[in-house]
Amino acid sequence: MSKKVVVGMSGGVDSSVAAYLLKEQGYDVIGVTMEIWQNEPNWKMEQEGGCCGLSAVEDARRVASMIGIPHYVMNFRDVFQKKVIDYFVREYQLGRTPNPCIACNRYVKWEALLQRSLELGADFIATGHYASIKKCANGRYAIVKSESGYKDQSYALYNLTQEQLKHTLMPVGEYEKDRIRQIAEEQGLPVAHKPDSQEICFIPDNNYKRFLEEETGEKASEGNFVDCMGTVIGRHRGITHYTVGQRKGLNLALGHPVFVVEIRPETNEVVIGQNEDVYAESLLAADLQFMATDQYEEGQRMLAKIRYSDKGQMCTVKQVNGDSMKIIFDQKVRAVTPGQAVVFYQDHIVLGGGTIVKGFGGSD
């Protein structure tokens, strides 16, 4: 009897091809589209000169019937609201910068979907992520960077648990993005040329400031922009409008570019400085997660990625204190941002990661 796998189908090319590949490999495949936020976006197929508005659900359903697998829609709005949107809003209010995709992966795409799938008798869940899973020598499962480091999505998957990884398949991780589109085309899948998703899915217009106001029902309170000496140099529109390293939108015409160096929720201040002031040589990470490794040791060397599109920087582990630890970079890194994730790698394998609490050592 073939293994049963539930594929999370977003209606995009990647997950569509993932379903197709699994089917080809002989799995008993079930397609599931998760309803996660209120207003389903009507993807406009602006390419090809077409203008037919197709929803994600319809696309997924079409693909499913085309490759001959059942397709279901599951409602995950409650989890999504609680684990992703509420978290997203809360973090910004605390002066931090959240990464909703990571939270969504861990709690919605995996925790919730996996649980429901197992209840349905499935052995695995699968997605169209560009990464692969490997069982290490120590018996632990870990995410490995995709072959095409270009589209690699391992960073956003660093906090999946061992139990989740054990029941996960990522069939597209072994291919390059171009190859995936090619397969979709060869199979005549209607989503072959659908544009890659981008921006925060639940904020289609990308105006997250307005989203926060609508979600909280209140306007962000204004405050002061101060320099490193504490001198007030302007007014800001509310702490939630900024993130470390940001340049645009400050409305500060000082003759030279200036950037956000730090956000201070206690005093409602946003510290401004020059580009060199936003570099840090070390950082404190908390809420440590373990993937390929089950512990971090002082003196340990590894590669650390500070944000999604970061090539990574070598660092050394210092002061491990239970759930948190400090790491020191070989070379300063730009814009270490509280709230974002640090992900550790060794030979393309995800060791684990944590949430950035604070960066240290700018030019101060």
Next chain:
RNA sequence: UGGGCUAUCGCCAAGCGGUAAGGCACAGGACUUUGACUCCUGCACUCGUGGGUUCGAAUCCCGCUAGCCCAG
């Protein structure tokens, strides 16, 4: 009220008789399964105002207005 100085894009600022540099800000786009960074493009037919000189002025002259400084 005397004397001096200055008025050029939202901010700073070139220009010194030949037909408006640049920086910052801002807007749009590219990039991107987060926020950013980065990159590309755009951004004063007009130089406080009214006259005059000149083939031609933001640039020279006169008046007015405003701001700044010194003297009262």
